[in-house]
Amino acid sequence: MPVTIDQLLERVEKPSRYTGGEMNAVVKPISEAEVSFAFCFPDIYEVAMSNLAIKILYGILNDLPYAVCERCCMPWVDMRKELMDHQIPLFSLESRTPLKDFDIVGFTLQYEMSYTNILDMLHLGGIPIQSAQRSEADPIVCVGGPCAFNLEPLHAFVDAVMIGDGEEQIVEFTNAVRNGRKQGLSRMEILRSLTKIEGVYIPCLYEDAYNEDGTLKSLTPVDETVPAVINKRIQVNMDEAYCPTHPPVPYTQVVFDRIMLEIMRGCTRGCRFCQAGMLYRPVRERSVDKLCEMACESVSNTGYEEISLSSLSSSDYSHITELATRLTSDLKDKRVSLSLPSLRVDKFVQDTLTQTQQVKKSSLTFAPEAGTQRLRDVINKGVTEENLMETLGNAFSNGWSAVKLYFMTGLPTETDEDLAGIADLAQKSAGAYYAVPKGQRVKGLRITCSASVFVPKPFTPFQWCAQDRPEEVQRKQQMVRELFRPLKSARFNYHDSAISRIEACFAVGDRRLSKVLYRAWELGCVLDGWNEYFRYDLWLQAFADCGLNVDFYAHRVRSKDEVLPWDHINAYIDKSFLWREYEKAMRAETTRDCREGCNGCGLQKVKGVCSVCG
Amino acid sequence: MMAVFEKGETLRYIGHLDLMRTVQRALRRSNLPVKYSNGFNPHIRLSFAAPLSVGVVGRRELMEVPVEEGVTEKQFVEAFNRVSPECLQIVMARSISDEFPTLMSLVAGSRYTIRLMASPEADMAAEAFDRFMALDHYVATRRTKSGENPCDIRPFIKEGNIAKTADGYEIKLETVTFANGALKPSLWFECLCTFAGCDKPHHIIYRDAILAQPENGPLMPMEEYPHA
Numbered sequence: 001m002p003v004t005i006d007q008l009l010e011r012v013e014k015p016s017r018y019t020g021g022e023m024n025a026v027v028k029p030i031s032e033a034e035v036s037f038a039f040c041f042p043d044i045y046e047v048a049m050s051n052l053a054i055k056i057l058y059g060i061l062n063d064l065p066y067a068v069c070e071r072c073c074m075p076w077v078d079m080r081k082e083l084m085d086h087q088i089p090l091f092s093l094e095s096r097t098p099l100k101d102f103d104i105v106g107f108t109l110q111y112e113m114s115y116t117n118i119l120d121m122l123h124l125g126g127i128p129i130q131s132a133q134r135s136e137a138d139p140i141v142c143v144g145g146p147c148a149f150n151l152e153p154l155h156a157f158v159d160a161v162m163i164g165d166g167e168e169q170i171v172e173f174t175n176a177v178r179n180g181r182k183q184g185l186s187r188m189e190i191l192r193s194l195t196k197i198e199g200v201y202i203p204c205l206y207e208d209a210y211n212e213d214g215t216l217k218s219l220t221p222v223d224e225t226v227p228a229v230i231n232k233r234i235q236v237n238m239d240e241a242y243c244p245t246h247p248p249v250p251y252t253q254v255v256f257d258r259i260m261l262e263i264m265r266g267c268t269r270g271c272r273f274c275q276a277g278m279l280y281r282p283v284r285e286r287s288v289d290k291l292c293e294m295a296c297e298s299v300s301n302t303g304y305e306e307i308s309l310s311s312l313s314s315s316d317y318s319h320i321t322e323l324a325t326r327l328t329s330d331l332k333d334k335r336v337s338l339s340l341p342s343l344r345v346d347k348f349v350q351d352t353l354t355q356t357q358q359v360k361k362s363s364l365t366f367a368p369e370a371g372t373q374r375l376r377d378v379i380n381k382g383v384t385e386e387n388l389m390e391t392l393g394n395a396f397s398n399g400w401s402a403v404k405l406y407f408m409t410g411l412p413t414e415t416d417e418d419l420a421g422i423a424d425l426a427q428k429s430a431g432a433y434y435a436v437p438k439g440q441r442v443k444g445l446r447i448t449c450s451a452s453v454f455v456p457k458p459f460t461p462f463q464w465c466a467q468d469r470p471e472e473v474q475r476k477q478q479m480v481r482e483l484f485r486p487l488k489s490a491r492f493n494y495h496d497s498a499i500s501r502i503e504a505c506f507a508v509g510d511r512r513l514s515k516v517l518y519r520a521w522e523l524g525c526v527l528d529g530w531n532e533y534f535r536y537d538l539w540l541q542a543f544a545d546c547g548l549n550v551d552f553y554a555h556r557v558r559s560k561d562e563v564l565p566w567d568h569i570n571a572y573i574d575k576s577f578l579w580r581e582y583e584k585a586m587r588a589e590t591t592r593d594c595r596e597g598c599n600g601c602g603l604q605k606v607k608g609v610c611s612v613c614g
Numbered sequence: 615m616m617a618v619f620e621k622g623e624t625l626r627y628i629g630h631l632d633l634m635r636t637v638q639r640a641l642r643r644s645n646l647p648v649k650y651s652n653g654f655n656p657h658i659r660l661s662f663a664a665p666l667s668v669g670v671v672g673r674r675e676l677m678e679v680p681v682e683e684g685v686t687e688k689q690f691v692e693a694f695n696r697v698s699p700e701c702l703q704i705v706m707a708r709s710i711s712d713e714f715p716t717l718m719s720l721v722a723g724s725r726y727t728i729r730l731m732a733s734p735e736a737d738m739a740a741e742a743f744d745r746f747m748a749l750d751h752y753v754a755t756r757r758t759k760s761g762e763n764p765c766d767i768r769p770f771i772k773e774g775n776i777a778k779t780a781d782g783y784e785i786k787l788e789t790v791t792f793a794n795g796a797l798k799p800s801l802w803f804e805c806l807c808t809f810a811g812c813d814k815p816h817h818i819i820y821r822d823a824i825l826a827q828p829e830n831g832p833l834m835p836m837e838e839y840p841h842a
């Protein structure tokens with residue numbers, strides 16, 4: 001007797017990852033839909049359900065009368081094995097439909113190290129992994145999200161890409177597939193018709209060529225009907241954008257188990273390592289009225305006990321104090337707490353601090369990113385030690401005793417002195433705590449410093465930079481670790497250099513990496529984002545098997561004129577602006593925050609989009 | 615307010631704490647005038663009669679939610695069900711006074727149904743059922759927080775019978791709860807299969823009722839327990 005899904009569920013550790021049925025999950029009769037969309041997240045349920053994009057796009061698609069959107073997540077090791085052993089295709093949470101039976105299968109790309117999961121999910125879902133091998137009956141496989149801005153390492157597996165904000169684009173896309181299917185168009189005809197939608201990129205309609213030294217020579221359309229450049233989509237008015245106020249509410253605890261109120265998109269800071277800060281330009285705020293309305297609706301629809309503000313830099317929100325005040329009073333009766341996660345050291349005012357603690361005291365996080373002022377100037381992180389100490393002093397005298405500080409090692413121009421600065425900052429933070437009189441501070445100081453490894457990202461001024469070689473990364477990490485040894489209440493954590501190395505390859509890699517990715521998956525790489533499953537040896541073997549060199553991708557400085565694999569994507573950030581920023585970085589020169597004046601990133605040329613420069 | 619609710623199939627893998635949070639969120643959505651705990655992290659006051667083991671479907675589970683005066687049973691049921699998923703619906707509610715004992719203190723036993731899907735293993739288990747029930751003692755290993763303990767499970771079983779159904783078998787079981795704990799139906803079923811010498815057949819366990827026993831009275835579903 002064939003084994004049923006229910007029987008599989010009994011054998012896995014957390015069956016609730018696969019059962020769906022949550023409050024606000026949308027179950028529409030899938031057989032009656034004119035077009036069906038499987039929204040796939042290439043990581044496990046707990047991570048997927050913490051993602052804002054899925055909440056927004058799931059809601060938008062299911063509001064369309066003709067469409068059905070269901071969710072699907074990467075199964076954990078145990079379930080994955082059960083599915084393979086019993087040859088049960090990976091299925092959606094809502095109606096348990098195999099992925100292969102959807103019209104569109106879409107993945108959101110948040111992290112390079114989830115790429116093997118995409119291949120795996122396609123395979124488990126009964127869909128040919130290689131785009132070229134898909135038949136007329138197979139779904140159209142599309143992707144979106146930040147990593148889609150350099151899609152090339154995935155180009156062989158993806159039929160269509162949506163660049164930029166998805167709200168409007170995904171509707172046009174889904175509708176076009178629906179119409180194409182209705183008219184009986186072939187797969188290729190549908191893909192070609194999709195190129196008419198602003199923001200949509202069809203990788204198979206472009207060809208790559210290389211120079212003798214291995215660098216990219218060109219990546220050009222196969223014919224003149226295909227656009228040479230793809231413009232990203234921008235949701236200009238956030239008050240008019242869809243509000244995800246009734247997302248599914250998971251039964252089990254997920255990573256961000258709360259309402260995430262997206263107060264704005266974009267950032268005006270211009271930190272030079274930050275890809276999101278460049279990709280999501282310009283900054284677009286929601287109004288306080290709109291946000292309060294959203295918060296109330298979200299609480300009544302979800303019953304969550306906590307709201308966090310979501311954006312790249314929440315304290316930069318122009319009306320942050322008013323918003324915090326109004327939300328706090330609106331939510332008091334329902335005992336909903338408000339937490340402000342991505343605090344910025346230089347902006348956060350004491351009265352806002354007092355506001356939040358009124359409701360809930362969560363641990364504070366700050367991201368100085370670098371240990372010395374010089375290096376912070378290089379990366380354009382407009383935070384000074386004074387700012388940090390002042391804010392910490394306020395926090396410590398207001399009842400906080402735990403802080404997390406985030407750093408990066410291996411930033412361009414970094415020296416050992418900069419690294420020593422990390423331990424120095426930790427020590428000074430402790431000093432700020434002990435400066436608060438004993439009776440006024442809360443016991444149990446904990447300072448946690450975490451250092452990630454710098455990864456060059458497309459569309460940043462550091463896109464030309466090399467990552468430190470693994471030996472150097474490890475030397476630096478050990479050095480800082482030693483410096484932390486004498487510090488009693490401070491801890492130092494750091495990321496695995498090997499994972500960051502592969503991440504760098506895929507962040508800035510070209511089309512040839514599709515082969516490596518496929519080979520790595522074949523060798524057994526999946527769930528690479530989970531340290532315990534990351535198989536460095538297999539990755540190195542995959543590179544070797546394909547005759548490609550990790551050093552070439554991760555540890556090579558690129559020249560100004562090099563053709564980059566994402567040059568045909570227009571994020572409205574001029575390459576010349578990025579280069580200017582790169583040169584300024586090398587001179588440790590800062591660039592002002594856009595709110596102090598336009599820096600001419602390129603967006604100013606598009607009328608009526610950037611509200612900062614008018 | 616005491617409420618009888620169903621923990622449906624979709625929810626049967628959700629643990630006790632997750633269920634607590636899920637009900638609290640439903641209550642917050644319902645806008646019912648519930649009461650909150652004091653302290654820095656106020657949460658909705660809520661208690662269950664007896665935690666249900668993971669994997670078991672609950673047909674008549676019991677919760678108690680203190681609400682402000684004036685909320686009728688009907689209002690409570692309607693407001694809750696409107697905002698709760700299909701697999702977590704209230705069947706009935708009953709206003710109880712503050713003097714009513716805590717539900718947890720009343721638990722005296724449970725009724726279960728175990729549905730076995732037809733298979734050679736199910737036949738073996740069914741065949742062994744009567745012999746298993748006739749035993750006076752059966753020592754099983756109970757896994758508790760303090761390690762593995764040998765435990766005689768027979769005294770926990772008050773009654774049991776088996777019947778053939780269209781798609782297999784149905785076992786009915788009535789268990790009693792002692793001061794040192796209750797018997798997990800899954801453990802009992804495991805023992806039956808070990809005794810029968812077969813692998814566990816595909817099955818689903820349902821708790822049909824949580825039982826209470828008034829002084830000198832019979833065991834009865836707790837929701838029928840007389841007013842104090």
Ligand code: SF4
Binds near residue numbers: 281594601610613
């Ligand atoms: S157009 Fe000017 S103000 Fe707007 S994001 Fe670009 S640099 Fe900043």
